[in-house]
Amino acid sequence: MSFGAAISLLLIAGGVFGAALVLTGARPGLARSRRLGLAGAAALAAAVALVIADLAGMGLLAGASEGAAPLLPLADWVDRAVDWLVTAYGDALRENISNPIVYAIGFFERFLYQSIAWPAMAVAFALFAYHASRKWTLALFVAVAFVLIWALQLWKPTMQTLSLISVSILVTALVGLPLGIAMGLSNRFRTAMMPVLDFMQTMPSFVYLIPVVMLFGLGTFSGVLATAVYAAPPLIRLTDLGLRLVDKEVMEAATAFGASRSQKLWRVQLPLALPNVMAGVNQSIMMALAMVVIASMIGVRGLGQEVFYGLQRQEPGTGFTAGLCIVLLAIVLDRITQAYGRRMQAHYQTGAY
Amino acid sequence: MVERSATKIEIPKIELRGVTKIFGDRPAKMLPMVEAGASKEDLLEKTGHTLGLRDVSLTIMQGQTFVVMGLSGSGKSTLIRHLNRLIDPTAGQVLVDGEDIMALDEKALTAFRRARMAMVFQRFGLFPHRTVLENISFGLDLQASGRAAREDSRARAREWVSTVGLDGYEDSYPHALSGGMQQRVGLARALAMDTDILLMDEAFSALDPLIRRDMQDQLIELQSRLKKTIVFITHDLDEALRLGDRIAILKDGEIVQVGSGEEILTAPATDYVAEFVEDVNRGRVLTAGRVKLDCAVVTSTEAPAAALTRAGNGELQITYVVDANGKLLGAVTGSRMRRAIAENTASMESLVEPVQTATADMVLEDVLPLTLKGDLPVAVVDGQGRVQGMLSRRSIIAALAETAGVAKPGH
Numbered sequence: 001m002s003f004g005a006a007i008s009l010l011l012i013a014g015g016v017f018g019a020a021l022v023l024t025g026a027r028p029g030l031a032r033s034r035r036l037g038l039a040g041a042a043a044l045a046a047a048v049a050l051v052i053a054d055l056a057g058m059g060l061l062a063g064a065s066e067g068a069a070p071l072l073p074l075a076d077w078v079d080r081a082v083d084w085l086v087t088a089y090g091d092a093l094r095e096n097i098s099n100p101i102v103y104a105i106g107f108f109e110r111f112l113y114q115s116i117a118w119p120a121m122a123v124a125f126a127l128f129a130y131h132a133s134r135k136w137t138l139a140l141f142v143a144v145a146f147v148l149i150w151a152l153q154l155w156k157p158t159m160q161t162l163s164l165i166s167v168s169i170l171v172t173a174l175v176g177l178p179l180g181i182a183m184g185l186s187n188r189f190r191t192a193m194m195p196v197l198d199f200m201q202t203m204p205s206f207v208y209l210i211p212v213v214m215l216f217g218l219g220t221f222s223g224v225l226a227t228a229v230y231a232a233p234p235l236i237r238l239t240d241l242g243l244r245l246v247d248k249e250v251m252e253a254a255t256a257f258g259a260s261r262s263q264k265l266w267r268v269q270l271p272l273a274l275p276n277v278m279a280g281v282n283q284s285i286m287m288a289l290a291m292v293v294i295a296s297m298i299g300v301r302g303l304g305q306e307v308f309y310g311l312q313r314q315e316p317g318t319g320f321t322a323g324l325c326i327v328l329l330a331i332v333l334d335r336i337t338q339a340y341g342r343r344m345q346a347h348y349q350t351g352a353y
Numbered sequence: 354m355v356e357r358s359a360t361k362i363e364i365p366k367i368e369l370r371g372v373t374k375i376f377g378d379r380p381a382k383m384l385p386m387v388e389a390g391a392s393k394e395d396l397l398e399k400t401g402h403t404l405g406l407r408d409v410s411l412t413i414m415q416g417q418t419f420v421v422m423g424l425s426g427s428g429k430s431t432l433i434r435h436l437n438r439l440i441d442p443t444a445g446q447v448l449v450d451g452e453d454i455m456a457l458d459e460k461a462l463t464a465f466r467r468a469r470m471a472m473v474f475q476r477f478g479l480f481p482h483r484t485v486l487e488n489i490s491f492g493l494d495l496q497a498s499g500r501a502a503r504e505d506s507r508a509r510a511r512e513w514v515s516t517v518g519l520d521g522y523e524d525s526y527p528h529a530l531s532g533g534m535q536q537r538v539g540l541a542r543a544l545a546m547d548t549d550i551l552l553m554d555e556a557f558s559a560l561d562p563l564i565r566r567d568m569q570d571q572l573i574e575l576q577s578r579l580k581k582t583i584v585f586i587t588h589d590l591d592e593a594l595r596l597g598d599r600i601a602i603l604k605d606g607e608i609v610q611v612g613s614g615e616e617i618l619t620a621p622a623t624d625y626v627a628e629f630v631e632d633v634n635r636g637r638v639l640t641a642g643r644v645k646l647d648c649a650v651v652t653s654t655e656a657p658a659a660a661l662t663r664a665g666n667g668e669l670q671i672t673y674v675v676d677a678n679g680k681l682l683g684a685v686t687g688s689r690m691r692r693a694i695a696e697n698t699a700s701m702e703s704l705v706e707p708v709q710t711a712t713a714d715m716v717l718e719d720v721l722p723l724t725l726k727g728d729l730p731v732a733v734v735d736g737q738g739r740v741q742g743m744l745s746r747r748s749i750i751a752a753l754a755e756t757a758g759v760a761k762p763g764h
Contacts, residue, residue, distance in 0.1 A: 247478075249474050249475070249476050249477075249478040250478050250479070250480060250481070252434075252439055252474065252478060253472070253474055253478030253479070253480070254480075254491075255439060255466070256437055256439060256466060256470075256471070256472040256552075257466065257467070257471065257472075257491055257492035257495065257542075257546065258463050258464070258465075258466035258467030258468075258492060258495055258496075259463075259495050260463055260495075263495055267491075267494075267495075268480060271482045272480075272481065272482055
């Protein structure tokens, strides 16, 4: 056995020893010496098993070898699963889900940049900002930002991006809110969802672009789907958090006065969770904006595409101006949604919330 | 507060039978251990489970203000939450009007909570997103379907706004109100439910002493009109004695003593209770009836010599004089009687001096000033003016100065 193999053996046996200690520690009333004995026995058994397996030629203790087929062919399984999904349901999915949404987005896009004159959009957003914040400074900033975007000749891609984000957030909200509420109400569902959310948030987005593109092809719908998946976790998490942060005594009061489950949810929990839900919407919008450039790689039109062009053609200016528009759009949406969130809790700010 | 007249027929309203509550992952499995008498500390150390209540049995009568008192961690909040099943017991029964509420399913339980008991919370538990009026009508709104019904519940809520003195604040949000006003909202919200049972979980504990006193007065006043069954939780013994017709003292999840304030003060069941009641203002709790001394009574027609014999040779050589119907006329001192005998006065009537009177249910704090109005001891009389005993300054001070541990109930 080589030096490396011996180190590996020690590390694995040590790991088993530690795990056994932790596991036996969870059971109360087990004497310390007995726990140590049990853990030691487990570690020894693991070491013996490893050596036998190594001698039998499984190579567990050898360093990584290249080129050999993996012991666990997970990649193959995923490939086959996606292939099956594409052949079995690809057409149906495209026709029934993807096409109508693509059509809707196209319509919305054209509505934003063709039907409405840009100054009208700027004024509308400025009014929107004023309504949310009651601050004319924010309204002015929004108007200036829109003028700047127009002046940069990036109005059309900006509106395309805005429409993509709007639709994505709509999808996110339709899926995310019920999931968040379910998590807030059920501990069991929450336990099940946590790893799923971690997966969604940490898995690099390129990874799930691959099956999405295979299923729905390059284009807007794949972009919406990828964006929605990426943007959903904060909304789900903050909805869950908002429901759970509602004061315990307030919930007890609702129960004591004879509120049914749904009455508690609709009349007490959700209204009180609203500021957190709004924070979730805000975070989701920011996440969606972060996906814009990545989505452009699968053929989504808009500002991301401009940035991508800049990269491909080595035009730093093109990249910068498009990037600037993304930033402006982000600030505008962020300030407006935050202001709405604040207004929602203005009524009942007690310090406890 | 004083025990109500003993003639009233008492109907059990709420009964707890052997209620045990264990908090933890597997409470039912720990039950045998608790029943075998394992201590709270033992249970926590060995199993990680917390003992909330151990074998609590209580009967709360209709119309009573029943106070459960104990320090933090004694399980009193756990106890009150069993009454409307905000917490379910690990073992035991909870009966309301003889009905086992553990048998209720979710729907019946909701209906039960709406119709039978309302609750006031320590930190108020108001809905921050609802106005004062909307808070008060919350419970009513839950049962109202349609616009007309909702209007009706708002109108009923509005009546309670003025009862608790919150006129003009109907449309304020709770955060804009002071603590005392917030708890008035909490109280009105509970009263608006029009239930015959009111649960109050440390309802006044979060308030300033002055406002607390104010709220206690208001509760006493309301209770004298509404005659609800009130279960009141507190850690403040003065509050317990002031409000409670009966008081249960809870320690480590177990009932240590149940009784009237006076009983607990004068005959503490354990050292723990004795220690507890040590610092209490006894003058506010002990009644004239309990500490009164025996006294001599003669009718006005008797001769002074006979009266003097009756008065005895005690420190207070005094006898009360009553008319033929037993109604108190006044008192005569020993020296006066002796002088009358010497002067051969035939009738007592001319010797009588007026005296102050007190009823048996007056607390000593209120009797004491009466003893300062004259030199003669205060006569304790019943509703018809018949003499039952007397109270001298000395006897009152002696009763006040007695320490709880050695006190004996003095009938």
